Amino acid sequence: MTERKGIRVDLIFPDREVCERYYKSLIYLSCRTCYSEKSPSEIWADIRAGKVPEEKMEKLIESVVASGHGTTIEHINFTFAISGVSRTLTHQLVRHRHASFDQQSQRYVKFKHPDFTLPQSVQDDPTISEAFKLGRWRPILNSMRRCCGRCRPRMPGFCFPTR
Numbered sequence: 001m002t003e004r005k006g007i008r009v010d011l012i013f014p015d016r017e018v019c020e021r022y023y024k025s026l027i028y029l030s031c032r033t034c035y036s037e038k039s040p041s042e043i044w045a046d047i048r049a050g051k052v053p054e055e056k057m058e059k060l061i062e063s064v065v066a067s068g069h070g071t072t073i074e075h076i077n078f079t080f081a082i083s084g085v086s087r088t089l090t091h092q093l094v095r096h097r098h099a100s101f102d103q104q105s106q107r108y109v110k111f112k113h114p115d116f117t118l119p120q121s122v123q124d125d126p127t128i129s130e131a132f133k134l135g136r137w138r139p140i141l142n143s144m145r146r147c148c149g150r151c152r153p154r155m156p157g158f159c160f161p162t163r
Contacts, residue, residue, distance in 0.1 A: 006084050013079040023076045028057040030072040031064040 014023070025047045033040045046052055064072050122128050131137060 008081075008083045010081045011078065012081050013077075024054070024057055024061070026075050027061050027073055028052065030075045031060050031069075034064070034069070034072065 029040060029043050029047060032043045036043060122132065
């Protein structure tokens with residue numbers, strides 16, 4: 001096992017070109033759809049044909065979002081790859097549906113060299129943190145991993161380590 005060295009966040013999608021080409025237009029489409037007699041397809045065709053000036057799009061978006069109509073920006077998305085965080089953090093993230101998440105399965109992934117997070121309270125206690133540095137915890141964690149391997153087929157979701 002290796003101690004986590006820090007959080008890593010990478011933007012997977014979209015790239016700058018996709019954002020500049022589509023995102024303002026998609027948000028404008030959502031805003032305009034709420035306040036127009038035109039169909040969304042007609043509004044989109046006008047946008048793609050260049051019939052809607054950038055300034056007009058920006059003004060409407062600012063106005064709608066400022067009024068609290070936040071659902072209009074839910075039509076765009078970003079995909080991030082996040083690693084180096086605790087399972088505790090990911091559980092807090094996935095509890096809220098303001099975003100969609102996929103995370104490594106503790107049921108199906110067998111970690112050969114799992115990472116762990118050393119809580120600040122352990123880092124702050126010299127006796128405990130020294131034991132971790134000396135590796136006195138390895139036999140306990142290895143035992144837990146073996147137990148996890150035996151229990152996994154009978155108890156879905158029961159697994160160690162936290163990742």
